[in-house]
Amino acid sequence: MRKKIVAGNWKMNTSVSKGAQLASEIVNKSKEVEGVTLIVAPPFTHLTKVSEQLKGSQVALSAQNCAAEASGAYTGEVAALMIADAGASYCILGHSERREYYGEVDATLNKKLVQCFANNLIPIFCVGEKLDERESNRHFEVVKAQLQNTVFNLGEEEFGKVIIAYEPVWAIGTGKTATPEQAQEIHAFIRETLALKFGAKAEETSILYGGSCNPANAKSLFLNKDVDGGLIGGASLKADDFIAIAKSF
Ligand code: 13P
Numbered sequence: 001m002r003k004k005i006v007a008g009n010w011k012m013n014t015s016v017s018k019g020a021q022l023a024s025e026i027v028n029k030s031k032e033v034e035g036v037t038l039i040v041a042p043p044f045t046h047l048t049k050v051s052e053q054l055k056g057s058q059v060a061l062s063a064q065n066c067a068a069e070a071s072g073a074y075t076g077e078v079a080a081l082m083i084a085d086a087g088a089s090y091c092i093l094g095h096s097e098r099r100e101y102y103g104e105v106d107a108t109l110n111k112k113l114v115q116c117f118a119n120n121l122i123p124i125f126c127v128g129e130k131l132d133e134r135e136s137n138r139h140f141e142v143v144k145a146q147l148q149n150t151v152f153n154l155g156e157e158e159f160g161k162v163i164i165a166y167e168p169v170w171a172i173g174t175g176k177t178a179t180p181e182q183a184q185e186i187h188a189f190i191r192e193t194l195a196l197k198f199g200a201k202a203e204e205t206s207i208l209y210g211g212s213c214n215p216a217n218a219k220s221l222f223l224n225k226d227v228d229g230g231l232i233g234g235a236s237l238k239a240d241d242f243i244a245i246a247k248s249f
Contacts, residue, residue, distance in 0.1 A: 001204055171212050
């Protein structure tokens with residue numbers, strides 16, 4: 001079933017103790033939120049501690065990335081198994097910052113998808129175009145290729161679990177949000193693209209918007225029929241803002 005979801009990507013922010021405090025504030029305020037799946041994605045080092053804070057609450061835990069391999073001699077990598085063992089049930093994959101700064105390509109992302117599903121982690125799979133791609137009107141083909149090269153390889157059952165996050169790179173951390181019309185247009189396109197491969201199942205997929213989403217603009221974005229929530233960066237670091245966004249449906 002298509003769910004309303006608000007997920008906070010903390011990126012490389014907060015100390016372990018500050019992260020635990022933020023998680024505890026979010027848990028307290030989450031009681032005001034109904035019918036929305038809330039997810040927080042702290043850095044790896046915080047997972048165990050934040051997991052303790054989230055116990056018994058309606059807030060779920062995600063990692064921001066996982067290794068492409070299962071285990072072994074991969075210095076500095078963190079396996080999906082370890083992430084699940086630390087208490088997470090979701091994992092962000094293919095964020096544009098990973099693609100841009102760490103050279104993540106579709107082939108790597110396919111391996112990471114396999115690792116997530118092998119360890120019962122639900123992927124929050126990110127797609128989105130860069131500014132020059134939008135300006136040259138290539139955003140549809142870019143996003144379509146990102147999906148065709150990765151998510152299209154999933155089996156039906158796996159596809160039924162995946163969450164898609166559309167994050168235009170030009171909107172991330174820039175204060176420049178996609179307009180509600182731009183968001184709806186491309187979210188509908190993403191759903192149509194997914195339907196080419198998965199048919200009616202694409203109606204059930206949650207497609208989140210990410211990129212300078214905040215309490216002031218969340219409502220107008222979430223009103224659109226193909227926008228099922230948000231993947232929030234900066235505004236997820238303040239419990240009040242994060243919860244205000246979750247209350248914007
Ligand atoms: P901002 O909300 O800070 O623009 O970040 C969005 C994002 O990249 C979430 O993954």
